[in-house]
Amino acid sequence: MSQTTSHTADDVRFVSKTDYLKTLTSLRSEGFEMCADLTAVDFLTHPGRTISPEVATQISLERFELVVNLLSLSQRRRVRLRVQLSESDPSIDSAFDLYPGTEAMEREVYDMFGITFTGHPDLTRILMPEDWVGFPLRKDYSQGSIPVQFKGAAS
Amino acid sequence: MxxxxxxxxxxxxxxxxxxxxxxxxxxxxxxxxxxxxxxxxxxxxxxxxxxxxxxxxxxxxxxxxxxxxxxxxxxxxxxxxxxxxxxxxxxxxxxxxxIGYLHTGMEKTGESLTFMQGGTNVTRMDYASPLNNELVFSMATEKLLGIDQDIPERAVWIRMMLSELNRISSHLLFMATNGMDIGAVSMMLYGFREREEVLRFFQKVTGLRMNHNFIRPGGVAADLPAGWRDEVLGLLDALPQRLAEYEILMTGQPIWRERLQGVGVITRDEAIALSATGPILRSTGLAWDLRRDMPYLRYSEVEFDVIVGSYGDAFDRYSIRLNEIRESMRIVRQILDRMPQGDYRIQDKKVTPPPRGRIDESMEALIHHFKIFTEGFKVPEGEAYVAIESPRGEIGCYIASDGSATPYRMHVRAPSFVNIQTMPLMMHGGLIADAVAVISSVDPVLGEVDR
Structure with a gap:
């Protein structure tokens, strides 16, 4: 695990996919009781992103990045984890057992980016219809050029 | 598939x-x-x-x-x-x-709107407290621009006042809908009546009752209009006896208490585990309020109490919101005393368009105005997460910028979206008639849930 502080002065840590749950577990025991937010970014058209040179040498940048914001109520501080997920295998362990509040957030990330969470109890689409094709927040899912999908209409 | x-x-x-x-x-x-x-x-x-x-x-x-x-x-x-x-x-x-019936892809839309236009998008998420949405989006943008410490004092205090008034109007709306859901239909009329008075003030200031796009990166869109102080004082003077009426109509009423007390109970550990924030978390007795615990704007300089409950039930959440209206009024009074003079937006040419008067006399100002509204301003590469206390809990904005004039990714951590996860827990084992009370006490805004 490499640690850095971005220029915006937030506590940002880069975690590898395999260390993800381990890191969450140790952070939780350090007092980060709440997972405030979990989202993802698709860096398809901006592969460089913002990473300090020393961190860039330690991790390999992938297309997807999972961004997890943890909050410590007792210490009044936040930490942000950034996890690289490859295009060929966009999957990661679910944080549900540690932070049940991530249930809806992980479903949203799955719905919007197609990132799957191993061990999630109910990984279904949450905002889009059940039978929707495609993942809207991916960068190759362009706006406006997608034919409108109607449920149950004659095509 | x-x-x-x-x-x-x-x-x-x-x-x-x-x-x-x-x-x-x-x-x-x-x-x-x-x-x-x-x-x-x-x-x-x-x-x-x-x-x-x-x-x-x-x-x-x-x-x-x-x-x-x-x-x-x-x-x-x-x-x-x-x-x-x-x-x-x-x-x-x-x-x-x-959920998802109101999903319109606002986060996707946000990627094609400039940072200047972004406010019009985020303000439509939580339509019951639009100014807080604009505030968090503006603060995230300012953090990326590195100007978050340079916002003029007057702009900061205007933001604070609007944010608190918005909290009042949002909680008044809760009073109305909560009353209606439980069967106190006259409360619906009272709540909407009082909220309308706050919205009337917003209309004077921003031009619109809702979806204001008034708080923008760099400050606020305009200075407060003449006579704003009397308007706010009028509001602050009128509200206390209205709130006293609510107490008579609801708080002390046996039917009201029967419908809410012991309904939708959640414990502190459960609320934390489910990432619930705002009145739901505070109803469990945990005094967690970002305004006090991770202060932004000038909340560290005003006095107010964080209202907590002790049972974690629907009645606690009702009384927390009722008393938060009083605390917000207390904050607004302090803001009235301390409102500084000065600029209402940052004098940074990069993010602030030239004043209207300059456009008539200066070609450069005209060009500058045109460019900033057509192309927007560029925001340095980076990513930032900013969270503030909205009436419903922690509203956060995560922006990743690639250095262009539009956000590369704009995500809003919507408190309602996260908070509705507590509903199955609160309803579990309760009566179906109480399910309505539970939904009401979570106070979700579906525009924000679905985005």
């Missing part, structure tokens, strides 16, 4: 054959279950896809538990929230909120 592929048929068969005995999914004594099991059960809820439950509902026989569908067009679901409830008699066994 087709619908049939998503149907996990074997799972559906299992659930049908389980009949009335739901085993571990049925209500058990809290003492008999580990804390983790309670959370897992309430978090995982129905574990079926929408279509499975729909097909299941047809095959249920009478002696089995019944899955009924509440909403999305139910008057007490605050918009288009759909709840699937599994009932045994009148007892709610499991509940699953089904």
């Amino acid at each position: 087709t619908t049939t592929e998503n149907l996990n048929i074997s799972n559906a068969a299992e659930i049908i054959s389980a009949g009335t005995s739901e085993g571990g999914q049925e209500l058990q004594l809290r003492a008999d279950m580990s804390h983790k099991a309670v959370l897992r059960e309430s978090g995982a809820v129905l574990r079926m896809s929408e279509s499975q439950v729909a097909s299941l509902a047809d095959t249920q026989s009478e002696d089995q538990t019944m899955i009924i569908n509440m909403g999305p067009q139910h008057p007490s679901t605050h918009g288009v929230l759909r709840l699937m409830l599994e009932l045994k008699g009148e007892t709610v066994l499991r509940c699953k909120p089904v």
Whole structure:
């Protein structure tokens, strides 16, 4: 695990996919009781992103990045984890057992980016219809050029 | 992917054959279950896809538990929230909120709007407290620009005042809808009446009752209009006796208390585990308010109390909101005393368009004005997460910028979206009539849930 502080002065840590749950577990025991937010970014058209040179040498940048914001109520501080997920295998362990509040957030990330969470109890689409094709927040899912999908209409 | 592929048929068969005995999914004594099991059960809820439950509902026989569908067009679901409830008699066994009926891809839209236009998009998310949405978006943008410490004092205090007034109007709306849901229909009229007075002030200041786009990166769109102080004082003077009326009409009323006390109970650990914030978390007795605990704007310089409950029930959440109106009024009074003079937006040419008067006399100003409104301003590469206390809890904005004039990714951590996860837990084992009280006490805004 490499640690850095971005220029915006937030506590940002880069975690590898395999260390993800381990890191969450140790952070939780350090007092980060709440997972405030979990989202993802698709860096398809901006592969460089913002990473300090020393961190860039330690991790390999992938297309997807999972961004997890943890909050410590007792210490009044936040930490942000950034996890690289490859295009060929966009999957990661679910944080549900540690932070049940991530249930809806992980479903949203799955719905919007197609990132799957191993061990999630109910990984279904949450905002889009059940039978929707495609993942809207991916960068190759362009706006406006997608034919409108109607449920149950004659095509 | 087709619908049939998503149907996990074997799972559906299992659930049908389980009949009335739901085993571990049925209500058990809290003492008999580990804390983790309670959370897992309430978090995982129905574990079926929408279509499975729909097909299941047809095959249920009478002696089995019944899955009924509440909403999305139910008057007490605050918009288009759909709840699937599994009932045994009148007892709610499991509940699953089904959302997305209002999803319009606002985060995707945000990627094609400039940072200048972004406010018009985010303000439509939580339409009951639009100014807080604009505030968090502006603060995230300012953090990326590196100007978050340079916002003029007057702009900061104007932002604070509007944010607090918006909290008042949002909580008044809660009073109205909560009253209506529980059956105190006259409360609906009173709540809307008082809220309208706050909105009338917003209209004077911003030009619009809702969806203001008034708080913008760099400050606010305009200075406060002449006579604003009297307007606010008028509001502050009128509200206390109205709130006293609410106390008579609701707080002390036996029927009201019966409907809310002990309903939708959640413990502190459960609320934290489910990432619930705002009045839900505070109703469990934990004094967590970002305004006090992680101060932004100038909240560290004003005095106010963080209202907490002690039982974590719907009545606590009602009284927290009622008293938060009073605390917000207290803050607004202090803001009135301390409102500084000066600029209402940053004098940084990069983010601030030239004043209207300059455009008539200076060609450069005209060009500058044109460019900033057509192309927007460029925001340095980077990513930032900013969170503030909205009336519903922690609203956060995560922006990743690639150095262009539009956000590369704009995500809003919507408090309602996260908070509705507590509904299955709160409804678990309660009566179906209390389900309405629970939905109401979570106070979700569906525009924000679905975005």
